[in-house]
Amino acid sequence: MTKSAATGQGLTRDPAKLRAFAETAARQAGFDAFGVASPAKLPDISAKLAAFLEHGRHGTMGWMEETAERRAHPQALWPEVRSVILLGMNYGPETDPLATLAQKDRATISVYARNRDYHDVIKGRLKEIAGRFAARSGADVKVFVDTAPVMEKPLAAAAGLGWQGKHTNLVSRDFGSWLFLGAIFTTAELETDMPEADSCGSCRACLDICPTDAFPAPYQLDARRCISYLTIEHKGPIPHEFRQAMGNRIYGCDDCLAVCPWNKFAQTASEAKLKAREELNAPALDDLLKLDDAGFRSLFSGSPVKRIGRDRFVRNALIAAGNSGHDTLVPHCEALIADPEPVVRGAAIWALAQLQPEAAEGLARKAAARESDPDVKTEWMRAMGAAS
Structure with missing residues (x-):
């Protein structure tokens, strides 16, 4: 200016x-x-x-x-x-x-x-x-x-x-x-x-x-x-x-x-x-993993977080979920394996493989062949070896 x-x-x-x-x-x-x-x-x-x-x-x-x-x-x-x-x-x-x-x-x-x-x-x-x-x-x-x-x-x-x-x-x-x-x-x-x-x-x-x-x-x-x-x-x-x-x-x-x-x-x-804001001091991962685009925009209205977009944000939350050791987050990770965005799907696979390697391996054998994105396909290949 x-x-x-x-x-x-x-x-x-x-x-x-x-x-x-x-x-x-x-x-x-x-x-x-x-x-x-x-x-x-x-x-x-x-x-x-x-x-x-x-x-x-x-x-x-x-x-x-x-x-x-x-x-x-x-x-x-x-x-x-x-x-x-x-x-x-x-x-x-x-x-x-x-x-x-x-x-x-x-x-x-x-x-x-x-x-x-x-x-x-x-x-x-x-x-x-x-x-x-x-x-x-x-x-x-x-x-x-x-x-x-x-x-x-x-x-x-x-x-x-x-x-x-x-x-x-x-x-x-x-x-x-x-x-x-x-x-x-x-x-x-x-x-x-x-x-x-x-x-x-x-x-x-x-x-x-x-x-x-x-x-x-x-x-x-x-x-x-x-x-x-x-x-x-x-x-x-x-x-x-x-x-x-x-x-x-x-x-x-x-x-x-x-x-x-x-x-x-x-x-x-x-x-x-x-x-x-109190709700941003230590938000629960299970709430963040449920966010769609509208929910993300609403929660982070006026916040600098909004600029990275829902997909990158959920990618980050999935990495945190994988590091959490909390099995209660497994259903959210499984749901995001079908997310339209490859960066979210790939992170969801990794998170699931950290929390429940056997479950990830079982899903990988069914899903890997159907995946077209090379990065996500690589995550499935890694998941197949996670339980071994």
Whole structure:
């Protein structure tokens, strides 16, 4: 979104006054963290980004490669930008987000996705702040919330909101790993902040807890191994090597965030819009496995979960069912073996083979020959050997 330079009374171009005005507007809009970075003084991240893409660690997220040039630096995205305002909104959970991992008949949804889509919450407020700022400064502005080729985390680090931890996410002294980020680009010159120093020290908690070893080295992420990527971005069958490690995580993964020692200073989210809906804290797997498209859309209306669609979501829930050890979920898995979508059928076969291998083998001998999808056929072939 771009707002053109405004004209009128009350204009100021003083960098200190403009910064103070922007920060006041941000606090009034409900943001918890504020900082400003100068594009001219930002470290060049193009080499790191190029290495990430060269190693294929972005997986099927082709848009990252397509936008790499613009993503590497704010001025490549918008040459006129002179200051970048970074804003953070606390979404710290009220309870331990890892506690539900032990409830095998229930699902674990990432904290950020348990309520309204944060993109909607933050973007509306950014537009409000940007509009007020444009009217006061006469400058042009653009707002971004994780939906454009903007590297919010390195920008936020440069603006002093925190530092990128070994898990590659932003860590704040005040809010731990629980900050939603948004950015306002402007042609105005503002007083800037000093970057925050890395304070991870020798801690490896976020690296060691990762269920799928998604960190090839500190400060490096291989998205192809990350449960957040696998459950959200990945469209096909979940690779077999990661299925058991997923446990009951059906949308995202909070392990590396939740274990960060800096969370001891974090506060819980202060606004109802960012607090979890009770029905999404630990939903029962048997309820989720019954969802048709209409039921899925209704349950996740306004939630970021909605964007992956019913089929991918039920695929994830079936992996959790297979890991649950609960025979009560067997009828739901059997019913989904006949689902119209191959990605659901394949996951249902795997889940059944984990819960009742003999039953899966018996069904496989009858159904494998009739299956036309190669991925699903492979699952049937695997099921035939599950009981041996």
